[in-house]
Amino acid sequence: MxxxxxxxxxxxxxxxxxxxxxxxxxxxxxxxxxxxxxxxxxxxxxxxxxxxxxxxxxxxxxTDKGTKMALNVVRKHRLWEALLFKLFDMSLHDIHREAELLEHQTSDLLANKISEYLGNPKFDPHGDPIPNEDGEITTTDTSIPLSNTEEGKTYTISRLMSDDKEFFDFCAQNGLKYGNSILISKQFSKNKMTQILINNNTILLNQDFTSIIYVNEQD
Amino acid sequence: MxxxxxxxxxxxxxxxxxxxxxxxxxxxxxxxxxxxxxxxxxxxxxxxxxxxxxxxxxxxxxTDKGTKMALNVVRKHRLWEALLFKLFDMSLHDIHREAELLEHQTSDLLANKISEYLGNPKFDPHGDPIPNEDGEITTTDTSIPLSNTEEGKTYTISRLMSDDKEFFDFCAQNGLKYGNSILISKQFSKNKMTQILINNNTILLNQDFTSIIYVNEQD
DNA sequence: AAAAATATTTAAGCTTACTTAAAAATATTT
DNA sequence: AAATATTTTTAAGTAAGCTTAAATATTTTT
Structure with a gap:
């Protein structure tokens, strides 16, 4: 096709x-x-x-056949986005443009390898769900915004729900990347700020950011 | 084009x-x-x-223009091969097939990101030279076969000069991958065997293998 | 509900990258 | 060097994926 x-x-x-x-x-x-x-x-x-x-x-x-094909392409697109985002310092905009082309030149085998490498993620860096090999989509998202995390616990970044270049520049500067670990060093309930430890750096985030950075608890 | x-x-x-x-x-x-x-x-x-x-x-x-275009495509092909080989357990044959398609859907920006991520390698996993952004090719190869290495020194794998599936299966099993580190624990001059330490495993290689695995000394 | 605006479809035509078949040139064999 | 074989070229034709222009149907406005 x-x-x-x-x-x-x-x-x-x-x-x-x-x-x-x-x-x-x-x-x-x-x-x-x-x-x-x-x-x-x-x-x-x-x-x-x-x-x-x-x-x-x-x-x-x-038709079912058409839907399956669409989901297969979407899967490859989002897997590429997730991979490029993890490996390279590139804007989500650029990454999207590359994925738009790569998605059509990717065997199912390679898609599975990318998925496996990333730990079979259910969401891409935008927070959009990644269909699995059979075209199934996870709609229930177990990840929570940083603002709802608990002090002292460690989390893994699962979604960065934004298209804003400035936000992503900030993320890039501070190691806030899909898959990276974050320790919540302090939650300030008064002013809704969150202090986190990432890559041995302490950063203070306000609610603008903690509401769009989603994480999963590490087990 | x-x-x-x-x-x-x-x-x-x-x-x-x-x-x-x-x-x-x-x-x-x-x-x-x-x-x-x-x-x-x-x-x-x-x-x-x-x-x-x-x-x-x-x-x-x-023409010069045509040569430049060819080298640009070859560059992208070999960068993809190097990247896929590093990230995934896939046969070189499969990797080649993927690269054959991806090479045409890759911006210069992405190619440079891949190159940078890999440490701007001058050779791909086959040992073929990777043209740089300007289409220049490194013909002088500083890497040496494992058979010529010195005991006690540490090297980085730079080329696996083979198309043999069995050889690559062996490599995959033992962590012999492009970019990985090898410590030469012993060189047996008599029977031309080489004992190496890789991923905390000691392996003994015969000359069939030490003559096609190329490495660079680590500094 | 009629008129006007918009969207869809049909029809004809274009470009790219092929194909096969036949003609023309070059290479090889004797 | 002539005959034969192979390659290259030309010519005509095809499928995919578009385009524009005109005809037809649907929607919206009045």
Whole structure:
């Protein structure tokens, strides 16, 4: 299956989630930056491949096969994002752009290797869920914001729920990275600040940050 | 520039090195698995883009621009091989296959990040040189085979010059990986065996192996 | 509910990267 | 050096994935 097809089913999947199912050709076309005519053509073609159900003037609906393909691409995208984020100092924006291309050139084998290397994470650095090999998504998230942690305990960073460049610059400077360990040295209940120890550095964070940094308790 | 074009200049570059410059369309076509006619067509087209010089019935000769493009693709291929080999337990054969696709979907920025992460290696796990950002290749290799090392010194593995699956299985089992440290515990001059310490394991290697495992002295 | 605006579909056409078949040139064998 | 074999080139054609323009259907506004 081609890159164009993978992107098409992915766009339907994402648009379906976001815009309460407005998956008519025009919407998909806008998402992909192609003409409406091209989207209609592609929709017809994919219907013959049993990837979606197509009825004139109606919303495009992915079949089980189509959904599975979309989830497979999403899985690879998010695994790449998680890996690049862990290994390299790159902005999430740049990482996203690379993942957008790499996702289509990744065997299932390699995807599994990346997943395994990362400890089979259920969420990517944005906090978006990573589908597993069978396309299953974990919706229940056991991680909690830093603001809800307990003094003296050690946690692992699981999500950095932001798209803000400044926030990520701050994270990069202070070792706040997906997977890294944090010891909560003090919770100031009065002003809602949190003092943490990371990489042998003590940092004080305010609630703007502790509410978007998610962690899991270490066992 | 498209994947087809990148593969075409890469094929000319590689064929030029290997078969003392037999870079006529038929040879390139065979390398790429396309028809001779397609190769001729592409050659004409790339000549208009100043990537190669084309004269009827003659060898295809890359221009500086074409050579640079080929080296850029080769660089990305070998960086991917080096990275995947370092991170994952995968056969070199599988790794090669992945790299063959990833090489075309990798920005210069990402390539540089991979290179930096690996310590800007000059050779990939096969022992093939990795061109730098400017397309320069290191031909002088400072690494030496394990058979030439000195007792008591510590080295870093720099090349595993083989395509043999069994050899790589052995390497995987014993932590013999690109970048890993080896302490030479004993050199047996009589039977040309070498005893090494790696990952707290002592292994005895015969000359079949010590002549294809290359290392650099650690400073 | 009719008119206007918007979206979808159809139709025709383009580019890229191939293919096969036949013609022309080059290489090899005898 | 002639005959044969191989390669290269040309020519014509195909599939994928687009485009624009016009026709048709649906939605929204009045």
């Amino acid at each position: 081609s890159v164009a097809i993978e992107n098409f089913v992915k766009a339907i999947y994402k648009n379906g989630k976001r815009d309460n199912n407005d998956t008519k050709p025009g919407n998909i076309a806008k998402e992909l930056g192609i003409s409406n005519a091209a989207a209609t053509d592609m929709a017809k073609k994919l219907a013959t491949k049993d990837l979606l159900n197509y009825k004139k003037y109606q919303e495009l609906k992915l | 498209s994947v087809a074009i990148e593969n075409f200049v890469k094929a000319i570059y590689k064929n030029g090195k290997r078969d003392n410059n037999d870079t006529k369309p038929g040879n390139i076509a065979k390398e790429l698995g396309i028809s001779n006619a397609a190769a001729t067509d592409m050659a004409k087209k790339l000549a208009t883009k100043d990537l190669l010089n084309y004269k009827k019935y003659q060898e295809l000769k890359l």
